[in-house]
Amino acid sequence: MSYSAAVADQDARYYRTDPGTRPSEENGCRVKGLIVNTEKTIIAPATPPGEGGLAVVRLSGPSSEELLRRFFKPSGKFPSLDSHRLYHGHLVDANGSLIDEVMAVIMRSPRTFTREDVAEIHCHGGPLIVQQILDLFIDAGAILAQPGEFTLRAFLNGRIDLAQAEAVADLIHARSVSAQRVALNQLQGKLSQIIRIYHRQVVDLLALVEAHIDFLEEDISPPQPDVLCRSAEDIIEAIEDLIAGFNSGRMIHDGLRILLAGKPNVGKSSLLNCLLGESRAIVSPSAGTTRDIIEESLLLHDLPVRLIDTAGIRHTDDSVEQEGVRRAREKAGSADLVLLLINADQHPDQDDLLALDSCRDQKLLLVINKQDLSPSVQLSSPWSDYPRVFISAKYRQNIDGLIEAVRDLAGLSGGADSSESVMLYERRHYQSLLQAKSCLQRFISGCRAGFGFELLALDLRDTLRAIGLITGETTPDQVLDRIFSRFCIGK
Ligand SMILES: Nc1nc2c(c(=O)[nH]1)N(C=O)[C@@H](CNc1ccc(C(=O)N[C@@H](CCC(=O)O)C(=O)O)cc1)CN2
Numbered sequence: 095m096s097y098s099a100a101v102a103d104q105d106a107r108y109y110r111t112d113p114g115t116r117p118s119e120e121n122g123c124r125v126k127g128l129i130v131n132t133e134k135t136i137i138a139p140a141t142p143p144g145e146g147g148l149a150v151v152r153l154s155g156p157s158s159e160e161l162l163r164r165f166f167k168p169s170g171k172f173p174s175l176d177s178h179r180l181y182h183g184h185l186v187d188a189n190g191s192l193i194d195e196v197m198a199v200i201m202r203s204p205r206t207f208t209r210e211d212v213a214e215i216h217c218h219g220g221p222l223i224v225q226q227i228l229d230l231f232i233d234a235g236a237i238l239a240q241p242g243e244f245t246l247r248a249f250l251n252g253r254i255d256l257a258q259a260e261a262v263a264d265l266i267h268a269r270s271v272s273a274q275r276v277a278l279n280q281l282q283g284k285l286s287q288i289i290r291i292y293h294r295q296v297v298d299l300l301a302l303v304e305a306h307i308d309f310l311e312e313d314i315s316p317p318q319p320d321v322l323c324r325s326a327e328d329i330i331e332a333i334e335d336l337i338a339g340f341n342s343g344r345m346i347h348d349g350l351r352i353l354l355a356g357k358p359n360v361g362k363s364s365l366l367n368c369l370l371g372e373s374r375a376i377v378s379p380s381a382g383t384t385r386d387i388i389e390e391s392l393l394l395h396d397l398p399v400r401l402i403d404t405a406g407i408r409h410t411d412d413s414v415e416q417e418g419v420r421r422a423r424e425k426a427g428s429a430d431l432v433l434l435l436i437n438a439d440q441h442p443d444q445d446d447l448l449a450l451d452s453c454r455d456q457k458l459l460l461v462i463n464k465q466d467l468s469p470s471v472q473l474s475s476p477w478s479d480y481p482r483v484f485i486s487a488k489y490r491q492n493i494d495g496l497i498e499a500v501r502d503l504a505g506l507s508g509g510a511d512s513s514e515s516v517m518l519y520e521r522r523h524y525q526s527l528l529q530a531k532s533c534l535q536r537f538i539s540g541c542r543a544g545f546g547f548e549l550l551a552l553d554l555r556d557t558l559r560a561i562g563l564i565t566g567e568t569t570p571d572q573v574l575d576r577i578f579s580r581f582c583i584g585k
């Protein structure tokens with residue numbers, strides 16, 4: 095089967111190892127079984143499509159070595175290929191015609207990324223070459239890997255847990271150094287280690303409770319409710335520490351949504367252009383220039399940011415401008431942070447107040463623009479209630495001060511860039527921990543209300559299930575499926 099036919103056939107390749115749990119046919123639609131057949135040897139390009147210096151094609155599974163040996167002819171006289179050694183040679187097809195001059199390596203199980211036998215072919219980076227190599231191996235019995243299947247196999251074979259597998263994708267997608275660092279820490283198992291500690295503590299607590307269920311007749315004194323409660327409270331406290339960092343983690347990972355708000359002509363679009371370093375939005379001295387919402391992604395000192403420029407907010411009879419104002423107000427709610435611009439050379443007026451009203455409930459930084467025109471402006475309440483920074487968007491004055499103020503307000507100054515830091519940034523992990531916390535809280539109220547140990551044990555088992563979702567011990571197949579489908583082919 096050719097590479098493209100194999101891609102088309104991908105869906106037909108999901109099956110489980112256990113025949114008892116074959117995918118069922120429900121309403122004529124196949125349910126994807128996630129457990130892959132690790133008897134099969136998978137193949138995929140490990141490098142992105144297109145031209146490059148090199149491309150790497152990777153195989154994993156029991157036939158990797160046999161398939162490599164069939165088509166790879168090492169230079170020199172090597173009776174056998176040593177594991178983990180890169181060899182120079184030629185790749186030839188079944189008829190013996192040359193496909194490419196390559197380097198190849200065989201890595202024997204279990205010291206490999208997937209814990210299976212892995213072979214890699216480092217060929218010239220041309221799409222046609224890669225295509226021919228894939229065709230060659232697929233014709234010989236290898237199957238094209240699903241997106242994420244190498245990492246999935248590493249997970250199924252127990253080399254990494256689910257949080258580490260997710261970190262592989264996050265590492266690849268990271269666009270800022272901090273996001274990269276946080277993902278790398280997670281890949282190294284630092285989050286998993288903490289999760290395992292929580293797990294251990296809940297297991298210990300459960301053992302205490304269950305011992306009393308099992309040995310009811312024997313004369314051992316039951317654990318004191320306040321002792322049980324205290325243990326649960328300690329675990330909750332630790333979980334809360336991790337939960338508390340989620341917002342910062344999420345911002346580092348997903349980027350910060352920053353809305354530029356303010357009445358017309360305060361310089362919102364000028365600030366967008368200034369931060370972007372290019373003239374993206376139209377700037378003009380006439381009020382009401384921006385009508386549509388303009389969104390751009392950029393890095394502010396390594397912080398990924400989605401910057402949203404909106405129509406200046408004011409009362410207006412122009413229907414197009416009214417629509418712009420409506421959209422601007424609507425956007426305000428979805429932002430992590432609002433930069434509300436006012437003029438340095440003018441006391442805030444009714445239109446400024448209107449703009450403030452539209453984003454009062456948001457985290458807000460007052461940006462006093464055009465400081466080149468006037469060095470200071472006297473602010474009274476409500477304006478004096480907000481953190482503020484003076485800048486000039488047009489002349490790029492104090493932009494560093496602005497970025498610092500943004501980081502401060504987002505809670506990202508210091509801490510976050512410590513290389514040791516473990517940060518919660520996946521919503522899935524956050525939700526599992528919230529769930530674990532509420533199970534523990536239920537346990538505590540149960541203890542206090544004098545519930546029986548059987549019931550209390552149930553709460554603790556629910557806690558363990560919630561914690562296990564993070565490392566993948568208790569994660570349902572559909573969730574695994576969703577996680578691994580985020581991966582690219584070949585990872
Ligand atoms: N050429 C190449 N480079 C690569 C990878 C790869 O698969 N091939 N990787 C793929 O993502 C990453 C490296 N990650 C890896 C992680 C674990 C193992 C591995 O073999 N682990 C074994 C122990 C290794 C040993 O002791 O020598 C294990 O954990 O059991 C290999 C690569 C990035 N660079």
Ligand SMILES: Nc1nc2c(ncn2[C@@H]2O[C@H](COP(=O)(O)OP(=O)(O)OP(=O)(O)O)[C@@H](O)[C@H]2O)c(=O)[nH]1
Nearest residue numbers: 358359360361362363364378382383384406487488
């Ligand atoms: N002196 C001075 N002028 C500025 C500064 N920033 C912006 N301006 C000027 O203010 C005018 C309005 O700027 P814009 O960026 O279009 O303002 P806006 O808030 O996007 O306006 P609307 O899109 O109409 O809501 C332009 O003439 C800019 O050149 C500044 O820091 N100093």
Ligand SMILES: [Mg+2]
Nearest residue numbers: 362363383384
């Ligand atoms: Mg504008």
